[in-house]
Amino acid sequence: MQICRDKGAMRDWRSPGGRVALVPTMGALHDGHLSLVAHARRWLDTQGGGRVVTSIFVNPTQFGPNEDLATYPRDEENDIALLEQAGCDAVFLPTVADIYRPGAQTVVEVTDLSRMLMGRLRPGHFRGVATVVTKLFNIVRPDAAAFGEKDYQQLAVIRQMVADLDMPVEILPVPTVREADGLAMSSRNRRLSPGERAAAPVLNRALDQAQRMVAEGAGLSATRAALRRIIGAEPLADIRSIDIRDAATLSRIAMIQAPVVILLAVRFGDVLLIDQRVAHPKGAPDVR
Ligand SMILES: Nc1ncnc2c1ncn2[C@@H]1O[C@H](COP(=O)(O)OP(=O)(O)OP(=O)(O)O)[C@@H](O)[C@H]1O
Ligand SMILES: CC(C)(CO)[C@@H](O)C(=O)[O-]
Numbered sequence: 630m631q632i633c634r635d636k637g638a639m640r641d642w643r644s645p646g647g648r649v650a651l652v653p654t655m656g657a658l659h660d661g662h663l664s665l666v667a668h669a670r671r672w673l674d675t676q677g678g679g680r681v682v683t684s685i686f687v688n689p690t691q692f693g694p695n696e697d698l699a700t701y702p703r704d705e706e707n708d709i710a711l712l713e714q715a716g717c718d719a720v721f722l723p724t725v726a727d728i729y730r731p732g733a734q735t736v737v738e739v740t741d742l743s744r745m746l747m748g749r750l751r752p753g754h755f756r757g758v759a760t761v762v763t764k765l766f767n768i769v770r771p772d773a774a775a776f777g778e779k780d781y782q783q784l785a786v787i788r789q790m791v792a793d794l795d796m797p798v799e800i801l802p803v804p805t806v807r808e809a810d811g812l813a814m815s816s817r818n819r820r821l822s823p824g825e826r827a828a829a830p831v832l833n834r835a836l837d838q839a840q841r842m843v844a845e846g847a848g849l850s851a852t853r854a855a856l857r858r859i860i861g862a863e864p865l866a867d868i869r870s871i872d873i874r875d876a877a878t879l880s881r882i883a884m885i886q887a888p889v890v891i892l893l894a895v896r897f898g899d900v901l902l903i904d905q906r907v908a909h910p911k912g913a914p915d916v917r
């Protein structure tokens with residue numbers, strides 16, 4: 630596996646041509662990330678082959694001033710070993726100075742989608758994400774890029790950006806990989822105390838229950854109330870937002886008629902966890 634530590638090395642690796650699929654990450658890798666690598670490989674196989682590159686870059690511009698940039702988990706040596714075992718062809722590990730040159734003035738912002746939901750909890754977050762993903766696309770020039778459905782709004786923002794700006798990159802959505810007890814894998818899980826870790830699967834239990842309720846015809850307020858009741862019963866869970874939105878557009882809904890996405894953002898100690906579930910009311914067509 631080739632290790633590229635700056636843009637120049639990445640461009641050299643890219644230059645022979647052929648198809649390339651990119652897996653953008655912030656490192657501290659787990660099986661969710663490795664599932665993105667596997668999906669990227671499978672997509673390449675359907676296209677006649679090519680190479681997979683994973684980027685590891687803790688992007689400062691998507692963190693707010695009071696967020697966890699300084700304590701974000703980092704584990705470069707182990708990440709490289711995991712990617713090697715997963716059959717990744719290259720890893721891109723740029724420095725902040727290499728990605729953000731002094732005096733840069735240009736940002737990419739997907740307006741409406743970035744301001745709602747997590748965008749309200751983390752102002753500027755999706756501008757940072759869209760800008761760095763654009764830069765990664767320009768450096769790597771991938772044919773496809775894989776993103777996890779756990780970060781549902783991020784996936785929507787990236788899809789909108791690629792469509793709006795005519796970026797020639799196919800976006801590959803990847804289902805959420807979970808621990809045996811249902812907790813969505815996340816790099817931040819390793820910052821949970823043992824008690825918080827034991828409490829956190831309440832998110833998946835609440836989502837299971839809400840998904841069943843929607844399938845059985847429950848309305849918006851009953852479903853929302855059930856989510857609040859189940860998560861609120863867990864003393865270590867500090868609910869930051871619970872939303873039920875149209876699964877295709879993320880817009881607000883007055884009633885559940887079409888597939889919805891249930892979006893949770895809940896703090897355990899100082900760790901903000903997110904999770905999501907698409908739910909289908911009886912008779913509604915699929916969203917994908
Ligand atoms: N459990 C998971 N299953 C599938 N994809 C995932 C999972 N967790 C993260 N991803 C995806 O991996 C990519 C990189 O995410 P990132 O490096 O931020 O990891 P993370 O585990 O989500 O970390 P964080 O703790 O910041 O939420 C994103 O596209 C994200 O959606
Ligand atoms: C897409 C991404 C790598 C951009 O920094 C990040 O937001 C993430 O890890 O999901």
Ligand code: BAL
Pocket residue numbers: 655691780
């Ligand atoms: N997976 C999203 C990256 C972040 O929380 O900043």
